[in-house]
Amino acid sequence: MGENLFIKGLKQGVKTTAFVSKIVLIIGWRAAALALLGLVINFSLYVFSDTALVYLTSSAHVSFLWRLLGYLFILLFFFLFPIFYLWVSWAWGIAYAVHYILTKSIEGFVDYFVEKFLDFVFKHKAIKEKIEHGLTRSLLFETLPNYLEKLPNLPWLLRPVVHLLIKKLNLQDVFTLAVQKNEDQINKEGIAQKLSEQIKGKLPEVIKTPSLVPFFFVLGGNLLLFVTIQLMVL
Numbered sequence: 001m002g003e004n005l006f007i008k009g010l011k012q013g014v015k016t017t018a019f020v021s022k023i024v025l026i027i028g029w030r031a032a033a034l035a036l037l038g039l040v041i042n043f044s045l046y047v048f049s050d051t052a053l054v055y056l057t058s059s060a061h062v063s064f065l066w067r068l069l070g071y072l073f074i075l076l077f078f079f080l081f082p083i084f085y086l087w088v089s090w091a092w093g094i095a096y097a098v099h100y101i102l103t104k105s106i107e108g109f110v111d112y113f114v115e116k117f118l119d120f121v122f123k124h125k126a127i128k129e130k131i132e133h134g135l136t137r138s139l140l141f142e143t144l145p146n147y148l149e150k151l152p153n154l155p156w157l158l159r160p161v162v163h164l165l166i167k168k169l170n171l172q173d174v175f176t177l178a179v180q181k182n183e184d185q186i187n188k189e190g191i192a193q194k195l196s197e198q199i200k201g202k203l204p205e206v207i208k209t210p211s212l213v214p215f216f217f218v219l220g221g222n223l224l225l226f227v228t229i230q231l232m233v234l
Contacts, residue, residue: 049226
Protein backbone atom coordinates (compact mmCIF):
# COMPACT_ATOMS: atom_id res chain seq x y z
CA MET A 1 0.00 0.00 0.00
CA GLY A 2 2.84 2.35 0.89
CA GLU A 3 4.46 1.63 -2.46
CA ASN A 4 1.21 2.37 -4.28
CA LEU A 5 0.90 5.70 -2.48
CA PHE A 6 4.49 6.51 -3.38
CA ILE A 7 3.91 5.71 -7.06
CA LYS A 8 0.68 7.69 -7.03
CA GLY A 9 2.44 10.66 -5.46
CA LEU A 10 5.28 10.38 -7.95
CA LYS A 11 2.89 10.36 -10.89
CA GLN A 12 1.05 13.36 -9.47
CA GLY A 13 4.34 15.19 -9.02
CA VAL A 14 5.37 14.52 -12.61
CA LYS A 15 1.95 15.61 -13.84
CA THR A 16 2.09 18.82 -11.81
CA THR A 17 5.62 19.61 -12.99
CA ALA A 18 4.61 19.05 -16.61
CA PHE A 19 1.59 21.36 -16.23
CA VAL A 20 3.58 24.16 -14.59
CA SER A 21 6.42 23.84 -17.11
CA LYS A 22 4.00 24.03 -20.02
CA ILE A 23 2.33 27.19 -18.72
CA VAL A 24 5.65 28.86 -17.93
CA LEU A 25 6.90 28.00 -21.43
CA ILE A 26 3.77 29.42 -23.04
CA ILE A 27 4.08 32.68 -21.13
CA GLY A 28 7.83 32.92 -21.54
CA TRP A 29 8.39 32.37 -25.23
CA ARG A 30 5.30 34.20 -26.44
CA ALA A 31 5.90 37.22 -24.24
CA ALA A 32 9.61 37.25 -25.12
CA ALA A 33 8.97 36.94 -28.86
CA LEU A 34 6.40 39.75 -28.91
CA ALA A 35 8.53 41.98 -26.68
CA LEU A 36 11.57 41.40 -28.89
CA LEU A 37 9.57 42.34 -31.97
CA GLY A 38 8.41 45.56 -30.33
CA LEU A 39 11.88 46.46 -29.07
CA VAL A 40 13.43 45.87 -32.50
CA ILE A 41 10.80 48.08 -34.13
CA ASN A 42 11.32 50.78 -31.51
CA PHE A 43 15.11 50.71 -31.91
CA SER A 44 14.83 50.79 -35.70
CA LEU A 45 12.59 53.84 -35.54
CA TYR A 46 15.07 55.51 -33.20
CA VAL A 47 17.95 54.80 -35.58
CA PHE A 48 16.03 56.35 -38.48
CA SER A 49 15.21 59.33 -36.24
CA ASP A 50 18.74 59.80 -34.94
CA THR A 51 19.76 62.61 -37.30
CA ALA A 52 16.54 64.49 -36.64
CA LEU A 53 16.91 64.08 -32.88
CA VAL A 54 20.50 65.30 -32.96
CA TYR A 55 19.30 68.36 -34.83
CA LEU A 56 16.46 68.99 -32.36
CA THR A 57 18.65 68.65 -29.26
CA SER A 58 21.85 70.36 -30.36
CA SER A 59 21.20 72.77 -33.21
CA ALA A 60 21.49 76.47 -32.47
CA HIS A 61 18.65 77.11 -34.90
CA VAL A 62 15.90 75.49 -32.81
CA SER A 63 14.01 77.02 -29.92
CA PHE A 64 14.26 75.91 -26.31
CA LEU A 65 10.82 74.28 -26.55
CA TRP A 66 11.83 72.28 -29.63
CA ARG A 67 15.02 71.18 -27.88
CA LEU A 68 13.03 70.13 -24.83
CA LEU A 69 10.73 68.10 -27.05
CA GLY A 70 13.76 66.43 -28.60
CA TYR A 71 14.95 65.22 -25.20
CA LEU A 72 11.42 64.08 -24.40
CA PHE A 73 11.33 62.04 -27.61
CA ILE A 74 14.63 60.37 -26.70
CA LEU A 75 13.15 59.53 -23.30
CA LEU A 76 10.16 57.96 -25.02
CA PHE A 77 12.37 55.86 -27.30
CA PHE A 78 14.74 54.62 -24.62
CA PHE A 79 12.47 54.21 -21.60
CA LEU A 80 8.73 54.51 -22.03
CA PHE A 81 8.18 52.58 -25.25
CA PRO A 82 10.39 49.65 -24.15
CA ILE A 83 8.39 49.50 -20.91
CA PHE A 84 5.11 49.62 -22.84
CA TYR A 85 6.23 46.84 -25.18
CA LEU A 86 7.38 44.66 -22.29
CA TRP A 87 4.14 45.25 -20.40
CA VAL A 88 1.73 44.45 -23.25
CA SER A 89 3.83 41.43 -24.24
CA TRP A 90 3.75 40.09 -20.68
CA ALA A 91 -0.01 40.64 -20.49
CA TRP A 92 -0.49 38.88 -23.83
CA GLY A 93 1.59 35.92 -22.69
CA ILE A 94 -0.55 35.57 -19.57
CA ALA A 95 -3.77 35.90 -21.57
CA TYR A 96 -2.58 33.21 -23.98
CA ALA A 97 -1.71 30.90 -21.08
CA VAL A 98 -5.22 31.40 -19.67
CA HIS A 99 -6.70 30.64 -23.09
CA TYR A 100 -4.60 27.48 -23.36
CA ILE A 101 -5.74 26.28 -19.94
CA LEU A 102 -9.41 26.94 -20.68
CA THR A 103 -9.33 25.23 -24.07
CA LYS A 104 -6.82 22.40 -23.68
CA SER A 105 -5.82 21.81 -20.07
CA ILE A 106 -8.70 22.54 -17.73
CA GLU A 107 -8.32 19.19 -15.94
CA GLY A 108 -4.63 19.86 -15.41
CA PHE A 109 -5.42 23.26 -13.94
CA VAL A 110 -8.13 21.90 -11.65
CA ASP A 111 -5.89 19.10 -10.35
CA TYR A 112 -3.06 21.57 -9.77
CA PHE A 113 -5.27 24.14 -8.06
CA VAL A 114 -6.99 21.65 -5.76
CA GLU A 115 -3.67 20.05 -4.84
CA LYS A 116 -2.12 23.40 -3.96
CA PHE A 117 -5.15 24.60 -2.03
CA LEU A 118 -5.47 21.44 0.07
CA ASP A 119 -1.72 21.41 0.60
CA PHE A 120 -2.04 24.95 1.97
CA VAL A 121 -4.90 23.89 4.24
CA PHE A 122 -3.01 20.98 5.76
CA LYS A 123 0.33 22.75 6.14
CA HIS A 124 -0.86 26.11 7.43
CA LYS A 125 -0.30 26.02 11.18
CA ALA A 126 -3.30 28.12 12.18
CA ILE A 127 -5.64 26.03 10.02
CA LYS A 128 -4.04 22.70 10.86
CA GLU A 129 -4.95 23.15 14.50
CA LYS A 130 -8.64 23.22 13.54
CA ILE A 131 -8.54 19.89 11.72
CA GLU A 132 -9.53 17.07 14.04
CA HIS A 133 -11.25 14.44 11.94
CA GLY A 134 -10.23 15.52 8.46
CA LEU A 135 -11.50 18.22 6.17
CA THR A 136 -14.85 19.87 6.69
CA ARG A 137 -16.81 22.01 4.28
CA SER A 138 -16.91 24.91 6.71
CA LEU A 139 -13.12 24.84 7.06
CA LEU A 140 -12.66 24.90 3.29
CA PHE A 141 -15.14 27.76 2.89
CA GLU A 142 -13.41 29.68 5.67
CA THR A 143 -9.95 29.25 4.15
CA LEU A 144 -10.73 29.71 0.46
CA PRO A 145 -11.15 33.54 0.18
CA ASN A 146 -7.80 34.29 1.80
CA TYR A 147 -6.07 31.67 -0.32
CA LEU A 148 -7.56 32.96 -3.58
CA GLU A 149 -6.45 36.48 -2.73
CA LYS A 150 -2.79 35.64 -2.05
CA LEU A 151 -2.08 32.22 -3.65
CA PRO A 152 0.91 31.92 -1.30
CA ASN A 153 2.23 28.52 -2.41
CA LEU A 154 2.09 29.11 -6.18
CA PRO A 155 5.13 30.13 -8.25
CA TRP A 156 5.10 33.90 -8.80
CA LEU A 157 4.93 33.45 -12.57
CA LEU A 158 1.69 31.46 -12.29
CA ARG A 159 -0.07 33.78 -9.86
CA PRO A 160 -1.27 36.32 -12.45
CA VAL A 161 -2.54 33.44 -14.60
CA VAL A 162 -4.48 31.89 -11.73
CA HIS A 163 -5.77 35.29 -10.57
CA LEU A 164 -7.15 35.88 -14.07
CA LEU A 165 -8.75 32.43 -14.08
CA ILE A 166 -10.26 33.12 -10.65
CA LYS A 167 -11.86 36.27 -12.03
CA LYS A 168 -13.03 34.72 -15.30
CA LEU A 169 -14.50 31.59 -13.72
CA ASN A 170 -15.78 33.23 -10.53
CA LEU A 171 -13.79 30.44 -8.93
CA GLN A 172 -14.78 31.04 -5.32
CA ASP A 173 -18.46 30.45 -6.03
CA VAL A 174 -17.72 27.55 -8.39
CA PHE A 175 -15.45 25.87 -5.84
CA THR A 176 -18.04 26.33 -3.09
CA LEU A 177 -20.71 24.74 -5.26
CA ALA A 178 -18.39 21.87 -6.17
CA VAL A 179 -17.67 21.11 -2.51
CA GLN A 180 -21.36 21.26 -1.65
CA LYS A 181 -22.14 18.76 -4.41
CA ASN A 182 -19.40 16.41 -3.26
CA GLU A 183 -21.64 14.28 -1.06
CA ASP A 184 -19.02 11.64 -0.35
CA GLN A 185 -15.98 12.06 1.86
CA ILE A 186 -14.27 15.35 1.14
CA ASN A 187 -11.00 14.51 -0.57
CA LYS A 188 -8.77 15.78 -3.33
CA GLU A 189 -10.11 13.52 -6.07
CA GLY A 190 -13.75 14.16 -5.25
CA ILE A 191 -13.35 17.93 -5.13
CA ALA A 192 -11.31 17.99 -8.35
CA GLN A 193 -13.93 15.95 -10.21
CA LYS A 194 -16.83 18.13 -9.11
CA LEU A 195 -14.86 21.31 -9.75
CA SER A 196 -14.04 20.18 -13.29
CA GLU A 197 -17.72 19.50 -13.92
CA GLN A 198 -18.72 22.94 -12.67
CA ILE A 199 -16.03 24.76 -14.65
CA LYS A 200 -16.74 22.95 -17.92
CA GLY A 201 -20.29 24.25 -17.77
CA LYS A 202 -18.96 27.82 -17.71
CA LEU A 203 -16.32 27.48 -20.44
CA PRO A 204 -18.39 28.59 -23.47
CA GLU A 205 -19.05 31.98 -21.89
CA VAL A 206 -15.50 32.74 -20.70
CA ILE A 207 -13.26 31.55 -23.56
CA LYS A 208 -11.97 34.48 -25.58
CA THR A 209 -9.08 34.64 -28.03
CA PRO A 210 -6.16 36.68 -26.62
CA SER A 211 -6.09 40.11 -28.24
CA LEU A 212 -3.08 41.88 -29.72
CA VAL A 213 -4.90 45.22 -29.79
CA PRO A 214 -2.84 46.70 -26.89
CA PHE A 215 0.37 45.83 -28.75
CA PHE A 216 -0.86 47.56 -31.89
CA PHE A 217 -1.86 50.60 -29.84
CA VAL A 218 1.72 50.86 -28.56
CA LEU A 219 3.07 50.26 -32.06
CA GLY A 220 0.78 52.98 -33.40
CA GLY A 221 2.06 55.41 -30.78
CA ASN A 222 5.63 54.46 -31.66
CA LEU A 223 5.02 55.14 -35.37
CA LEU A 224 3.23 58.39 -34.57
CA LEU A 225 6.26 59.54 -32.58
CA PHE A 226 8.53 58.71 -35.51
CA VAL A 227 6.36 60.62 -37.99
CA THR A 228 6.10 63.61 -35.63
CA ILE A 229 9.89 63.85 -35.37
CA GLN A 230 10.30 63.73 -39.15
CA LEU A 231 7.70 66.46 -39.64
CA MET A 232 9.34 68.71 -37.05
CA VAL A 233 12.62 68.86 -38.95
CA LEU A 234 11.21 69.36 -42.44
